[in-house]
Amino acid sequence: MNTLGIYGGSFDPVHNGHLAFARCLRDTFALPEVRLIPTGLPPHRAELRVSPQQRLDWVRLAIAGEPGLVADDREVQRDGYSYTFDTLTGLQAEQPDTLLVWLIGADSLANLPRWHRWRELLELGHLVVAARPGFEFDRLSGEIGREYAKRLVTATPESLARGKISRLPSPLTTISSTELRERLARGDDVSALTPIADELAASGLYRTTP
Incomplete structure (x- = not known):
């Protein structure tokens, strides 16, 4: 079976936690490739x-x-909003014989019913969920809680199947883009948080203090 990993997000900016999740997705499911897809115009945030x-x-x-x-x-x-449904259907059209293995964060899973055509999204590939330390999957409720419970399978290459959900055996990381932006705004050294610390600092795009 051909497989392709998909990891979308704002990456605002990219940090070591993003890379750890991408590597873990690749290695856990023996994926030959993981596409990191930065969001263009996100529909769910400013x-x-x-x-x-x-x-x-x-x-x-x-x-x-x-x-x-x-x-x-x-x-x-x-052009226009970046909907995950459009991204996944486009990739599937390009590679019709490939199973898409797409990664989102646990917070995004909890809010999935707000996403464009979310029920169809669950059928477009194998969904993998990455959670930060302390996230309680048992607290998922309503429709998404029911869908998660009935679709959940172990995170192995052999368990990959369309319409299923797995939990990524995530690296224990608490790094967030919010924290990184806050530190960059203060002019702090962020070399421990991202491999592109020098480039971020030089850009001045997040700096708010002289």
Whole structure:
């Protein structure tokens, strides 16, 4: 079975936690490739301060030399909102014989019923959920709680199947883009949080203090 990993997000900016999740997705499911897809115009949050192209360039720089990790510009190039449904159906049309293995965060899973055509999304591939330390899956409720419970399978290459959900055996990381932006705004050293610390500092795009 052909497989392709998909990891979308704002990457505002990209940090070591993103890379740890992408590597874990690749290695856990023995995926030959994981596409990191920066969001263009996100439908569920305010327009981002940093341009889509800049965030894409930073992702490319951060994953340079990483086996199997590839930056994908399809959402950056898209006009209008970036819906995951459109991204996944587009990828599936390009590779009709490939199972899409797509990764989201646990917070996004909890809010999935707000997403465009969310029920159909669950049938477009194998959904993998990455949770930060302390997230309680047992607290998922309503429709998404029921869907999660009935679709859940173990996170192994052999369990991959369309319409199923797995939990990523995530690296224990508490790094967030919010924390990284706050530190950059203060002019702090962020070299322990991201492989592109020098580039982020030099850009001045997050700096708010002289």
